[in-house]
Amino acid sequence: MDRAEELKRQVQQEIDAHRGELVELSLGIHGNPELSLEEERSARRLADYLGGKGFAVTRGAYQLPTAFEAVYGGGNPHIGVIAEYDALPGIGHACGHNIIAAAAVGAGLGAKAAVDALGGTVHVIGTPGEEGRGGKIRMADKGAFSNLDAAMMVHPGSHNTSGCNAMAVAILEVEFHGRASHAAGAPEQGVNALEAMILSYNAINSLRQHVVDGSRVHGIITDGGQAANVVPAHSAGTFYIRASEDPYLETFKERVIDCFRSGALATGARLEHRWSEPQYRTMNNNAVIEDLYARNLKERGRVVESYEGKTFGSTDMGNVSFMVPGIHPIIAVSPPGVPIHTEEFQSYAGSEAGHRAVLDGAVAMGWTVVDLLAEPSNLSKAKEAFAATQTP
Ligand SMILES: [Zn+2]
Ligand SMILES: [Zn+2]
Structure with missing residues (x-):
């Protein structure tokens, strides 16, 4: 078994060993929905947890009270795993951001083994206010993401894809x-x-x-x-x-x-x-990181579909994806045909299928961090692909 394979085994073991705590985090956030930029308990819960696992935690990061940044390791490269944890008015966690948060924490926990063995830094970044308030864009204005070499997150949905089609949006x-x-x-x-x-x-x-x-x-x-x-x-x-x-x-x-x-x-x-709010960009899906993630999610046992012709809506991760090579995959928690932002999806986000998505998303992202740290050419190819998408 080569070194990367051995590390991936460790990453998976670490994440699976914390299944109970990750599910508890997901359900804790799901059961206490907080609106955009008001996610005080959710942010505290996540920051406390990562602080207890050896991460150096900054609360209120980048001048947003409910943002945080949890850092493990030191030196290059810097890989970001992004958490969201805001809910919707009236229908709670109908966008399933509790799953995004718990998967990011799980990926961060798993990635520690890779950082210990290979060097580099993993940042679990808590980005509040995704629903309409452009939290990531506000944080980016204060310097978040600028030191990252790659960024990833995973959003729940009704199918498994390595990327998404997000629309640019302005709110009037x-x-x-x-x-x-x-x-x-x-x-x-x-x-x-x-x-x-x-x-x-x-x-x-x-x-x-x-x-x-x-x-x-x-x-x-x-x-x-x-x-x-x-x-x-x-x-x-x-x-x-x-x-x-x-x-x-x-x-x-x-x-x-x-x-x-x-x-x-x-x-x-x-x-x-x-x-009224920062304008969201489309998603600049990084093909190289997407491929790594897709291979990893398949390895974990999921069927990865094409996202051609599937419209996701909008995300402030779009803006991040034009600053740093990044991905915004979708992971299935509901059967096809159940849209996000519905009461039905809200219950899937707190279900056993939701817990499986937390674990699978965490492992697939954790393994992708291994791929980026263990094989420097992966990161340089991702950067080349990113550069090719930037308008001169
Ligand atoms: Zn949403
Ligand atoms: Zn969402």
Whole structure:
């Protein structure tokens, strides 16, 4: 057995030996869902655990109170394993980020043996606020990820893939300011902010036919007035604008804003808009690390499918993947056809299938760390592939 194979055996043993604790971490987070950037207990739980396993832990890393970084080893190369642990309003861990967190911790634990034998540094990075708040992008602005040679995480879903198709997304907050009046007694004195919103909403629907395939725009109206007998003086909404190519997102954003301008012009209401959160990029899947991960996941006994034609949604890991060679594989916890962000998926994320995904994801990532540390040409090929995707 060569050295890498022997190390992989150790990595697997270490992860399997901690199955109970990893499942406990996953269920602990699953059972106490915390919203984006409010993940105090989850972050503490994970940081405490890694601190107890010999990692040097920084809490509130990169100026985000619920971020952390747990480091083991020293010197080059630096490999990042990324944890997410935020939940969704109303439906808890329906995106299964508890599995991402526990798998990252497991991979970190396993990778210790590789670091002890081969040198290098493993960073388990706790990145809060993935759901809409762009935690990784905020952390990147403060220097996170810049010292990494490679980064990986694993996201639960309904199939096993080595990568994903993620859309670029921008989040828009819009408001219309009109003028209140009696809706029946003096409507001619009113400026109807709700009408402005409805017109804009319908204008967006008229735009849909004419956008590039794979684009998405969707939103909710959060204020449509206070009383039916008063002309609404104020309306508000939140909209997500997504595109499968980064440059097209800029064009699409402008077209959507034009829809809102049309509502303002027709009604006389004043439009206010702002892009509320950091903009998510598409995913720059690193083919070399993907291949290593896919081989490892197969070795662990899973069938790895192609992700061509499968749309994942969006992730702030996309932005990281344009800074450092990285992967965002999907690991199955539910049967095909169960979408994430549903109550059904939420229960899978806390099920026995979820626990198996934690262990398999941890081992596949841990083995990939071995591949990167044991065979330097893997990392140099990953970097070459990454360089080829960067626009000059
Ligand atoms: Zn999600
Ligand atoms: Zn997610």
